[in-house]
Amino acid sequence: MRWLVLSVGVKSRAMDEFRLIDALVAAMGDATQGVFVILGPGDDGSITSIPAGTELVTSVDCLVEGVHFPIDAPAELVGRRALGVSVSDLAAMGATPTHAVISVTMPVTHERWLLDFARGIATAARSTGIAITGGNLARGPLNISVTAMGYVPEGAALRRSGAREGDAIFVSGTIGGAGLALATSLQSDCAQIDALAMRDPEHPLVRYYMPRPRLRLGQSLRGIASAAIDVSDGLLADLEHVCRASRVAARIDLSRLPLTQGATAESAIVAGDDYELLFCLPPDRVDELRARSTDVQVTHIGEILAGEGVMVDLDGAPVEIRRTGFMHFT
Amino acid sequence: MRWLVLSVGVKSRAMDEFRLIDALVAAMGDATQGVFVILGPGDDGSITSIPAGTELVTSVDCLVEGVHFPIDAPAELVGRRALGVSVSDLAAMGATPTHAVISVTMPVTHERWLLDFARGIATAARSTGIAITGGNLARGPLNISVTAMGYVPEGAALRRSGAREGDAIFVSGTIGGAGLALATSLQSDCAQIDALAMRDPEHPLVRYYMPRPRLRLGQSLRGIASAAIDVSDGLLADLEHVCRASRVAARIDLSRLPLTQGATAESAIVAGDDYELLFCLPPDRVDELRARSTDVQVTHIGEILAGEGVMVDLDGAPVEIRRTGFMHFT
16 A cells, blocks of 8 residues: 655644744744743743752743633733733742743634734733743633743742731832723723823723833842732732731721822722732831832831731721622632 | 721632632642742742753643543543643653643632642642642633743753754654544543553553653753654654754654554554654664663654655655644644
8 A cells, every 4th residue: 555755734734833833933023032041932841041049930820811801802912911910920029030931722713813912922021021932822712821930049039928027018109000990991902002101101001901010129129028929919918918928917007008090098909900019028127128229119008917817997097898809719 | 987997808708719729739738849849839939949050941731621631521630631741841851840830710619620630730740750839720711721840951951953864763652542542532530540550551541641751761862862852743743843943854654653552553643642752863872872771662763854844654665644633723
């Protein structure tokens, strides 16, 4: 029995996928490169260098259509948001970003969507200094998973678990902006977001679609902060994470909160997605914090106490908060 | 205005998720620890050490219900398979595994499913020596993404792109087993798979649900192999990947293929999911390969040629292959 040469079928089908992946890598351009990248996309794994004397920080986040971004949100904005959200975790660890890998499933090949998404990823990658070194594309419901990596000097990572009684609690920037956006339709497009970002970087839609990981602040907190977390579930819920990990309690005062214009304190502390840093430091390090140049304001909002739970005051009097931060599975 | 103290609502809701995540971490037991782990699950990111003088290898894979594993497959088997598939990419790079992070979305909290899944992940983690240092759980269609990391001595990673004219092509173990499983219902459970694995490690269902990443072989190929890839898309498609990356052609002979019992060469070369290593090496290194102790047989199946494409012979005469390896998005 003898047939003709060559697996033409395999080749021609495979080329469709190869061509698409090549196009996606091309759309990301120099965002797939970086000083730490030895081998970027296209092999079984990427190869990166990690500076001597450092430790690797790894974080994974997942974004699902209709849960973490609106159905029919523009792909480029989804890409920007997906990468920003993930790099924010590196900021909260005080890490310097090195590389990220992206896993995407979608029901059918939507080449235009993927190319726009790749461009959005690349925009956020360039602005945060992280390289996209690999990914995975499969058939399934629209779902995006980003694993981001970075390094910290040995022993210098910011953890959630180091808060101690008497520490001061700070938050960076303003909060409540993403919550305001979530209360709207979230309808926008890239051109509108870029125009808004030029005019008003604090605009809720800009905050939502272009999270600004507080990388410089996180790195400047190494050796000073006793604990840190990024505000993703909501300030109150994230402070609870810190208290639980550190086995302490906390008290914050709503009147001290640095609010995004238009936000109320009551909604700001339970809305997630602000991606500011919430951190604690001993009172005698506060001057040092102020002295270290950072690119964002920080505000003293409360204190760490012995015990457990988070107490909320308004102008010194305790209040009850009825709403909750964003929770999955409830 | 004055209300009562404390955000009870936030706490009680949050505790459900905390308790579940704690339970998942507990279910993985010592699989979350390892010599490279400085900080495991529970913070914004994990912290790991990477040995000095090495480079980091990062790979991401995604598994979707109904695409990469059967709908209603037992969760513990899904966990084993998900991690094994991802670690196989590290084997193909010649890497020593360090850690992995897992992202899972599911439509509703199915605690029992998640605990079984975590146990399956842990089983595969222990058997491959990788630590699970973090994860992410969100609401959405069932979707699993695993990012696996490991290290290689500087410059020693096995890439796809180094194959040269005249190199010998080898494959490890036997192929076609997972393809046989895919041709069946894939219905099984953990007890059955464990019993089968004791009696017949080459059984198709064992091959499918418990991929054995060829880590020792991959590591022993450092410095010898010119190119390597794991057989996930199908031997023919994966050899095409190598040829494309290396800008060479290849010819293999079906009569030389090491087939899993019951498999035919025609189906074995287009079925994916075997997770053996396919690799190339210069003819003068073949003796060295044989001398290095490995835990799996390797079989010489063909040669690298100048040109492009993969040619298939049967007993020296060219044949045409009509079917294709598994492809997404076609």
